[in-house]
Amino acid sequence: MKGQTAQPLFRKIADHICADFVSHGTEHSAIPTERELTQRYGVSRDTIRRALTFLNERGLIYTRPGAGSFIATRRSVHKKPQITSFTQDMAERGYRATSEVIESRRVPTPQQIAAHLGVQPGEPVFEIVRLRRADSSPMAFERAYLITAAFNGEPDPTGSLDEQLTKAGYRITTATENISAVALNEQVAMALRQPLSAPGLRVFRVGFTAAGRAVEATETIYRADRYDFELEIRREERDGN
Missing domain, CATH: 3.40.1410.10 (Chorismate lyase-like)
Known part of the structure; x- marks a missing residue:
């Protein structure tokens, strides 16, 4: 429809990761690796990395070098x-x-x-x-x-x-x-x-x-x-x- 902008693929994948793992997961628990997420959603590793970066910037996950990504503490x-x-x-x-x-x-x-x-x-x-x-x-x-x-x-x-x-x-x-x-x-x-x-x-x-x-x-x-x-x-x- 005219005037609407298609949502980038990495945003859609970020939404899926959030719904599948982050929203219902335990704080500080690990989410699947980049390789596992690539296989699960059938997209490139670059797309997965952009999705994880997006979630990181939102404060929903955090990353430990060499260890992977984890669900962040929810502060209200x-x-x-x-x-x-x-x-x-x-x-x-x-x-x-x-x-x-x-x-x-x-x-x-x-x-x-x-x-x-x-x-x-x-x-x-x-x-x-x-x-x-x-x-x-x-x-x-x-x-x-x-x-x-x-x-x-x-x-x-x-x-x-x-x-x-x-x-x-x-x-x-x-x-x-x-x-x-x-x-x-x-x-x-x-x-x-x-x-x-x-x-x-x-x-x-x-x-x-x-x-x-x-x-x-x-x-x-x-x-x-x-x-x-x-x-x-x-x-x-x-x-x-």
Whole structure:
């Protein structure tokens, strides 16, 4: 189909290796040798090496020279229901947060976003799309919409948007979040170095100031194998119960 790019063979093989051995294997256990993988999948050794390199870069396996490849330790990030930025979340857990800016522009507000921000569809907003990393490992794909009134000029997409809003007098004090499971599309899967249609956690957040004004609406898709949410729930006491 026009506009779609065929997935490279080594990516397909990497997906197979991940599904056949890594996803269900034990941490630090060996996966088959390059020769065994070549025979299993019927491809060249160069393709296998590229697939293993890809998995290594994703932090799913590691290689010991002369010993082979092994399943890496799975490290997860736990988030509690508090208003914190991605940078704060990572710092509290000993990670260094970095961002790769994919897009930063002024756009007409999409209709579905306008309702959340309380603006008219087509009214200008800032759209910032970023890949968020923890210690250089891709962690989340983020698309944020910000009201233009909060900025004198353009926001800095390389810095903390939460801090910039606070400095501009639009500190977010409350937020609504909707959390759902999604299958990663091609763009997000490639950015997060995950197989196409791998599971992800989608969090859609709308942030409000103390005055109740919505200032940002952000969709963040997290790697499901590296991120989870911790909730504290309480029983509501009622008379007679």
